[in-house]
Amino acid sequence: MDKVKEQWENLKTNISKIDWSKLRPSKNNSIKRGHKSVKWPITILLTIVMLVPLLAALLFSYIQTTKIMTERVEAQEEQITTNIVSTIDSAATAAETTVEKLAMxxxxxxxxxxxxxxxxxxxxxxxxxxxxxxxxxxxxxxxxxxxxxxxxxxxxxxxxxxxxxxxxxxxxxxxxxxxxxxxxxxxxxxxxxxxxxxxxxxxxxxxxxxxxxxxxxxxxxxxxKIANTGSIQIFTEDGIVLASPDTSIIGQNHKEKSYFQTILNEESDSDTGIIYDEEANGGELGIYYEKIPNLGLTVFGMVAENEMDEEASAIIKTLITITLITIIVAAVISYYAAGIITSIANSMMKTFGEVRRGNLTNRLSYKELVDFKNPYVFIKNKLSKNNDEIVSSNAGESDLDPKGNEIHQIAIAFNETMDTFESTIAVIQGNSKNVSEMAATLTELSDQTSRATSEVAQTISGVAEATSTQTEDTEETASQMNDLSQALNEINDAVGTMGSHADNTMILNGNNIFATQDVDQNWKETLGTMDQLKAQIEEVDGDIQNIEGIVNAITNIAKKTNLLALNASIEAARAGEAGRGFAVVAEEIRNLAEQSAQSSKDIQNIIHTVQNKSTNMVNHLEETSEGSKVQTEKINEALSASESVASSLEQLVASMIIVIQSSSVINERKDEVVSQLENIAASAEENSAGTEEVSANAQEILATMEDFTSHINNLEEVAKILKTSAEQFEINHNHENNADLKD
CATH class of the missing domain: 3.30.450.20 (PAS domain)
Structure with missing residues (x-):
């Protein structure tokens, strides 16, 4: 505990020496903005994300440690209590053995x-x-x-x-x-x-x-001794304290104590166990008890309520120390990460602001993206003082590395995007004037084409109307014949399906008849087997009755042997010391006789049980035989029904063959009529389709020319707007020269 306190004081001293002002961003490099920053929310969020798993792990560790300590204390209670009980049992056994030996x-x-x-x-x-x-x-x-x-x-x-x-x-x-x-x-x-x-x-x-x-x-x-505060206490069955380290309670009656009442009211057959009691020690730690029935004693092993206060206090202080250190480390890491994120965001917002004002010449650099005053950058700058000359000589070059980290890749991708965008704007500025002139020429051509197409479309529309009227009747007749053809085809398909189902049904019915005949034969064989089983069970019953007679004879012999052993014991007692050895033999003979009598009773009980079961089995076989007669009748009925189904299916198949033959004749006549109508309809449709196609093409060309004229007008307006917008951007002259070369 002293070491933990010393480490805690050193930690507080070191924290107070940290210069937190060096971690704040420079006022000269700060960006004035009228929006909220994500720096502090990200810092807080990252700190919480790192703290939550740690706190959960620490809480779990505290709970597990407390649980292990509790189990250790309870195990020590059980061990020491068991040792005391074993000592008392051994002493009691030794005393009983001494009395028995001395009596002999x-x-x-x-x-x-x-x-x-x-x-x-x-x-x-x-x-x-x-x-x-x-x-x-x-x-x-x-x-x-x-x-x-x-x-x-x-x-x-x-x-x-x-x-x-x-x-x-x-x-x-x-x-x-x-x-x-x-x-x-x-x-x-x-x-x-x-x-x-x-x-x-x-x-x-x-x-x-x-x-x-x-x-x-x-x-x-x-x-x-049990742990720090525990002790052993011995009670009589009436709750009187016989032994305890606290001599002041020896002789007191604790029968009314709740923990003593708990073991009195327990219905368990076990003489040992653990109970929890609020009155004795707060109920957090178990109280182990073990009874000594032959002496009428109960031995308790228990600890005080404050047993683990010292250990729990040390654990809590350690957890608090770890938590505070983690909070500080997490806050520094989160602050550093948030600073980098906000620095990148500020640099990109600054560049996007220039783009919004029309300046496309700005590019990102790694130094601008990570312009954040943090301890890491400060130490890095200190270590790189010797490289100032190299840096100054390369000042005009980009500090972005194509193989660098994600920040380098973001800046390179952004710069390449801006290069592409700037080139596109330069091309737009060079070609916008040419697009405007070409749009005016296309407008004149589209007007002339639209007038010629309108005249052709009117002529073709009249021809299409006449051809359409000629084909209507022919199409209606052909449609009706097609409906008739479809109906006949459906009838043929349905009849064919019915025939297939009828064939399958006949096959399945035949299989059913054969299977039912097999079942009938197997059932008759089963009845014969059941009759044989019944006869064998009756023979076993007779044998069991003979065994019962033999067991009765053994029982009578055991009774007589018991009487002989009893007489021998009486004679040995009269003989005194000289007959002591014979008394032991007589006692063993009497025990063997009693065991033989008991075994005979057990055999008789088993025989009675076997007889009851065999009787029940015979009755069950008789009931099964009666039920088998009904089962045989049902099988015969199933065979008759299957034969009737086969006869009906044969009549159905004959009727279906007649329907198929009639349908074939109708189909032959129908095909000739439909063929003639289709030839007429095809000729009419070809004429109508040709005129309609020409008319539609003319209308489509007319509509296309109208849309084309509208788009040309819109293109002329867009070209003017595009030229005005492109002139607002400021680009490098190199991109302008490249655009002229493309022109």
């Missing part, structure tokens, strides 16, 4: 029978257990009876009752196996006891117990 030790039988020195040996073993594991504080053997003493690694108070000091004792003596107690306090130390009753015959002769030292677990919780 023969020293307990010696203590119960009053063997001298047995209590001392048991006390030594209990001391070894409590000192060999840092998570086990004390171990107890509490006999049920008045003639034996308690063997314990902890000194119990004789003034208080035993049940008050060991609140788990009564329930432990009444249980049938391993049991964990509620957390309790003994001699100022928090602990949880795992206990197991010891049986002598059918009665309880004592209780064996080991205390899980919760003070050691508290130390582990205090040493476990």
């Amino acid at each position: 030790d023969s020293i307990l039988n010696q203590v119960s029978s009053g063997t001298p020195g047995a209590e001392s040996q048991l006390s030594s073993r209990l001391q070894y257990i409590s000192s060999g594991n840092r998570y086990i504080s004390d171990a107890y053997y509490i006999p049920i009876g008045e003639n034996q003493d308690i063997v314990s690694t902890n000194t119990l108070n004789d003034n208080d009752s035993l049940n008050e000091q060991l609140p788990w004792l009564e329930s432990a003596s009444q249980s049938n196996g391993i049991q964990w107690s509620e957390p309790y306090t003994l001699n100022g130390s928090s602990r949880i006891a795992v206990s197991r009753p010891l049986f002598g015959g059918q009665s309880v002769i004592g209780v064996l117990a080991v205390d899980l030292d919760f003070e050691t677990i508290k130390k582990d919780v205090e040493e476990a």
Whole structure:
């Protein structure tokens, strides 16, 4: 953070040292204009265009960084919480294993029978257990009876009752196996006891117990650190705080806290998860929890609301620094680009202004286009001081490079355009007088041609009217015969199409008959196959019933084996230590018998399921057989219908042949009549067309001459205007000489 602050201060100092006045355009070179400039809009737009992607990237980076940091904190919560839970589980498993192993030790039988020195040996073993594991504080053997003493690694108070000091004792003596107690306090130390009753015959002769030292677990919780502000907290099922780095909340009831209520109300079967709570840490960072069901404990890993404030502050400051630097760089680049654009625009506006006033001699140069006072040009001018002599010697030449950048290409293209335009104006000035004189001569010739053409057109119009009247009747008759011919042709086409469709229909109907016969044959074969399948299913059903009898026999054998194993266990218990090995064998036999009985039940269930399915399959086959009879009748009906369709199509084809023969006779007679009428109409049309064409040509020539006369008059006026306009432009004398040479 100190380095970031130092860099920020250096950046502000460097920005304050910049001489911004050098970036402003010179007043001497500025152009006075009465319009708005695009310089500042372009500068602002380019700055925004460069800033928007950067700001979007920075925002995305901030969001992703925050997300990664959150995931990292939550992963650390999960890891450390899981480590604590694993430690507690391991300690609990070790305590249970210790109790089970000690319960199988023969020293307990010696203590119960009053063997001298047995209590001392048991006390030594209990001391070894409590000192060999840092998570086990004390171990107890509490006999049920008045003639034996308690063997314990902890000194119990004789003034208080035993049940008050060991609140788990009564329930432990009444249980049938391993049991964990509620957390309790003994001699100022928090602990949880795992206990197991010891049986002598059918009665309880004592209780064996080991205390899980919760003070050691508290130390582990205090040493476990999560990120900067996180911690581990252990709660009972009732919400009592058992362990926390904040000792002030140990013993408090947090059951009503919202995050504790959340895990109580969850319907998930999982003992782990992450919850989010506004009350605990603002809801931004998750709270990882993991339950220990056998101990009735819940372990939370959580961090404070301000966990990532320091990192977020550093990221924000870094982003602000990058944004400010980018704004400055973007503004300088945008200002430079806008300056070049406005410089080019001003130079071209200046040249266009001269063209508007008639001066075509001005040309663009690279120096004029980029006449913008910016740091780049300033440094470039400083570096080029040694080349002043070379520049001055070439001052009369153009500074444009044909292979230069786009600015060079713009200036070259503009200068070439102006050269072409200037040459064109010079030619116009030289030829405008000749055009005016030629227009006057053409006007006189067009007037004479128009009068002669008008007389010819009137004569031809009379001949065309007489010829047109002669051909009207012939054309009408020929038209009617053509209509009759077209109608007969349509009838012939329609009959031909019907014949083609009839042939296709007969072919398709024949294919349909063959396909239906194949379907009938295949259907009969399918019915035979279904009958065979039905018979095979009935045979399988009989075999399954035989298997069911065998399974019943296996079930009876398993029941008898179970009774034998139970009797063997009873005899082994009576034999005491000598029959312990035989008791294990009897227990395994009883388990195998129970597994055999369960497997027999499963086989019976599978057999019943198979029988039900086979019965359903037979019923379904019978229903299918009934439906097949109806299907056979439908196939026979389809065959009869197809044969009827074939007979009708044959009659239709015979009728169509008669229609075609009659139509052919009519067509032969029609063609003779139409041929004669067409010869008459052709002769009349040729006469009419010839006269109309001559008349139209005469009218067209007359109209053309009128337009020609009008255009010649307009051309004479345009020549005068063009001459006056061309004389307004100022051009080089070289272009005038070239125009004279062209003349």
